[in-house]
Amino acid sequence: MNENNRSRKPSGEIHPDNKEKKMNRRQFIKVGSVATASGALLGQAGFSGNKETFLNKIANSPVSHDHKEFPIKITEKCQRMEQKYTIFARHLWDHEFVSRIESSIESSSREALEKVKGWTPLDEALNGAAWALDHKFASGSENGQPHSLAYEWDEPTRRKKVKFHDLEDASKKIKKAARYLGASLVGITRYDPLWTYSKLIKENLEEEPGPDGRPNFEIFTPEFPFEPKSVVVMAVEMDYKTMALSPSSLGGTSTGLGYSHMCAVGYSVATFIRGLGYKAFANGNDVSLSVPYAVAAGLGELGRHGMLITKEFGPRVRLVKVFTELDLKPDGPKTFGAWDFCKNCKRCAEACPSQAIPSDEPTLEGKTISNNPGVLKWYIDPEKCIQFWRENGTDCANCITACTFNKPSLWNHQLLTAMAALPGAPLHILMAKMDKFFGYGNVDDRQANAAFWNGD
Amino acid sequence: MNILAFILGASIILFVWSLVSWKSKTQIRLSWLSWLGIIIAALLALFTIAWSITSIIEGEIQAAGMGLLIFGIFTFIAIALTRKRIIRDNRLKLSKSNGSKD
Numbered sequence: 211m212n213e214n215n216r217s218r219k220p221s222g223e224i225h226p227d228n229k230e231k232k233m234n235r236r237q238f239i240k241v242g243s244v245a246t247a248s249g250a251l252l253g254q255a256g257f258s259g260n261k262e263t264f265l266n267k268i269a270n271s272p273v274s275h276d277h278k279e280f281p282i283k284i285t286e287k288c289q290r291m292e293q294k295y296t297i298f299a300r301h302l303w304d305h306e307f308v309s310r311i312e313s314s315i316e317s318s319s320r321e322a323l324e325k326v327k328g329w330t331p332l333d334e335a336l337n338g339a340a341w342a343l344d345h346k347f348a349s350g351s352e353n354g355q356p357h358s359l360a361y362e363w364d365e366p367t368r369r370k371k372v373k374f375h376d377l378e379d380a381s382k383k384i385k386k387a388a389r390y391l392g393a394s395l396v397g398i399t400r401y402d403p404l405w406t407y408s409k410l411i412k413e414n415l416e417e418e419p420g421p422d423g424r425p426n427f428e429i430f431t432p433e434f435p436f437e438p439k440s441v442v443v444m445a446v447e448m449d450y451k452t453m454a455l456s457p458s459s460l461g462g463t464s465t466g467l468g469y470s471h472m473c474a475v476g477y478s479v480a481t482f483i484r485g486l487g488y489k490a491f492a493n494g495n496d497v498s499l500s501v502p503y504a505v506a507a508g509l510g511e512l513g514r515h516g517m518l519i520t521k522e523f524g525p526r527v528r529l530v531k532v533f534t535e536l537d538l539k540p541d542g543p544k545t546f547g548a549w550d551f552c553k554n555c556k557r558c559a560e561a562c563p564s565q566a567i568p569s570d571e572p573t574l575e576g577k578t579i580s581n582n583p584g585v586l587k588w589y590i591d592p593e594k595c596i597q598f599w600r601e602n603g604t605d606c607a608n609c610i611t612a613c614t615f616n617k618p619s620l621w622n623h624q625l626l627t628a629m630a631a632l633p634g635a636p637l638h639i640l641m642a643k644m645d646k647f648f649g650y651g652n653v654d655d656r657q658a659n660a661a662f663w664n665g666d
Numbered sequence: 667m668n669i670l671a672f673i674l675g676a677s678i679i680l681f682v683w684s685l686v687s688w689k690s691k692t693q694i695r696l697s698w699l700s701w702l703g704i705i706i707a708a709l710l711a712l713f714t715i716a717w718s719i720t721s722i723i724e725g726e727i728q729a730a731g732m733g734l735l736i737f738g739i740f741t742f743i744a745i746a747l748t749r750k751r752i753i754r755d756n757r758l759k760l761s762k763s764n765g766s767k768d
Binding site for chain 2: 237241244245246451618620621622647648649650
């Protein structure tokens with residue numbers, strides 16, 4: 211008897227001790243097909259963060275809820291705000307406030323700051339470069355100065371109007387153009403005078419300051435050259451990596467570049483609409499409030515820090531609007547759980563160096579004359595905020611950096627944004643804590659500031 | 667990110683190949699619960715790898731490490747429980763085959 215016969219049972223079945231069972235051709239084809247199909251499916255799914263990929267569709271699909279009404283409570287106490295009360299305009303007329311801020315700054319702080327990584331002359335030069343386009347073509351608009359070049363109200367408009375099939379067709383074309391011209395997100399809403407400043411304030415830059423050294427300015431009621439019907443609201447994404455360097459001057463480049471991009475996008479889209487034969491003009495921080503328009507247009511939700519939180523980028527966006535006489539189909543507000551998450555998270559409040567962001571429940575009352583009461587929200591203290599900006603030597607964006615929703619638009623973060631929409635304070639608290647343990651949202655990272663110029 | 671898709675695809679192929687190879691070499695039977703455990707453990711492992719590589723590409727090394735730790739723990743728990751299930755399912759069969767050797 212040979213060994214092979216000894217390994218076989220009399221019935222012809224293979225003895226269990228014979229472990230040298232090889233894969234046959236059929237099994238090889240089966241295994242290979244399954245494995246290849248699995249790999250191809252995963253590759254097709256793609257972890258690239260492209261919104262159109264399969265996994266992103268899964269992550270995004272159950273998240274947004276559409277609303278017919280404005281999702282934030284507004285009482286009758288809420289009135290149109292006068293622009294002079296915005297914190298950026300108060301330096302023009304509120305001398306007591308200016309004295310209070312100035313007196314808190316040490317005279318030697320500027321020189322001391324230049325030695326700190328993130329505030330060196332090299333970093334300041336990059337900051338200046340990032341702001342350059344805004345300062346050239348929309349000078350002062352970041353502080354609310356109206357009528358600055360790119361945000362002029364009365365630019366030449368094509369005489370013959372382009373006709374659209376219907377409102378939806380017009381809206382679709384405008385949005386397509388906006389995305390092409392650089393908008394990261396775009397939405398449309400109806401013009402609402404409540405969000406337009408009742409009176410504007412404009413510094414007379416061509417005149418010398420008065421004998422007391424104070425700037426000259428005028429206050430006037432805005433009279434637009436046309437009756438706005440629609441507002442095209444656009445969000446421009448700011449750079450994630452430099453935003454993480456907040457509150458340094460290097461971190462401020464993200465903000466500056468955001469303002470520069472936003473002025474280019476706003477002016478381009480307004481020019482496009484004027485090229486269709488309809489009057490339009492762009493505005494940023496001037497003329498009207500941006501966040502309520504963005505909420506109404508479905509771009510995101512109001513956060514604890516007072517800024518818009520988008521599903522895609524968190525609060526790491528700059529907002530620019532185009533007012534137009536073109537009638538467009540409005541988008542409705544959308545929510546995705548950010549407001550409820552903000553109730554439990556509070557990372558922005560913890561990261562704020564001046565404790566300007568409240569940790570308690572939303573209210574209807576503001577803290578200072580720079581707040582507009584009557585809206586149920588978390589009211590930040592803009593006086594504390596701007597005081598820190600002065601002490602810091604540059605603007606601060608710690609609240610944006612620390613926000614749990616501030617993430618690159620990658621599959622893993624989109625999945626977690628979808629999870630954040632699930633109700634439950636314990637889940638939100640756990641997610642906020644895990645966000646911290648995973649190292650996200652660190653502010654005042656001097657090592658990262660020092661390492662910036664070493665990387666690509 | 668393309669490298670991530672490549673690594674995950676290769677991991678799946680390697681895993682399926684190893685599983686079938688192992689199953690064909692041994693006479694171990696897998697119940698539906700064991701199969702479920704294997705699939706869950708495999709998905710957790712893939713998630714752990716995907717998270718860590720994505721975080722490294724993003725430049726968030728701490729997130730990559732924490733991901734390996736936390737999701738890796740869940741993966742090991744799933745593997746341990748599945749292994750225990752498989753051993754339990756095949757205990758009688760193994761003891762029979764050991765007895766017949768004697």
